[in-house]
Amino acid sequence: QVQLVESGGGLVQAGESLILSCVVSGRTFDTDAMGWFRQAPGKEREFVAAINWSAGSTYYADSVKGRFTISRDKSKDAVFLQMNSLKPEDTAVYYCAARSVYRIYYKNAITYDYWGQGTQVTVSS
Numbered sequence: 001q002v003q004l005v006e007s008g009g010g011l012v013q014a015g016e017s018l019i020l021s022c023v024v025s026g027r028t029f030d031t032d033a034m035g036w037f038r039q040a041p042g043k044e045r046e047f048v049a050a051i052n053w054s055a056g057s058t059y060y061a062d063s064v065k066g067r068f069t070i071s072r073d074k075s076k077d078a079v080f081l082q083m084n085s086l087k088p089e090d091t092a093v094y095y096c097a098a099r100s101v102y103r104i105y106y107k108n109a110i111t112y113d114y115w116g117q118g119t120q121v122t123v124s125s
Contacts, residue, residue, distance in 0.1 A: 002026045002114050004096045009119030012086055016123075020081040022096030022116055027077060029100035029113075034079040036070060037109055038092035038121075048094070049081060050106035059106045064090075086123045093118040 008020040020036065035050035049070040050059045058070050069082040079096060097112035105111060 002028060002098075004098060004114055004116035006094065006096045006116045006119040009094060009121045011122045011124065014087055014123055014125050016086055017082070017084045018086065018121060019083065020094055020096075020119060020121075022079045024077045024098060024114075032099050032102045033106060033112075034072065034096065034098045035106060035112060036079075036081045036094055037097060038090075038094045039118075040089075040092040043092075045095070045109055047107040047109065051079060052106075061107070083121070086121075088123050088125045091121060091123050093120050 003025045004022055006020060006022045008018060010018060012018055031053040033050050033052050036048040037045050038048050039045040047061050048064055049068055051070045051072050053072065060068065067085045072079045095118045096116040098114045099112045103111040
């Protein structure tokens with residue numbers, strides 16, 4: 001059974017940093033890409049960042065570009081999200097996602113097959 005487990009969330013003040021981790025277990029597929037999405041209370045889930053698993057090319061939402069960095073460690077079957085200069089509007093539950101089939105678009109949640117349970121990130125002003 002494929003499982004994605006996120007960790008690293010927490011409560012920080014504006015301007016501080018956090019790093020989120022997502023480890024995949026029970027993988028039964030070749031990975032095309034992994035991504036991070038987030039969902040704030042009362043809002044829809046939104047794309048944050050994604051990484052092509054083989055090439056390492058990265059994609060970001062405009063709202064986090066220049067502040068967040070996505071990376072992967074193939075040997076650990078893990079993906080990371082380094083979040084710097086956090087803002088109160090970054091407060092959300094952050095979800096890790098993986099997909100096995102290539103799609104031209106990385107920002108669409110529907111293209112991802114596997115999801116973690118989420119980790120809470122709260123940024124106080």
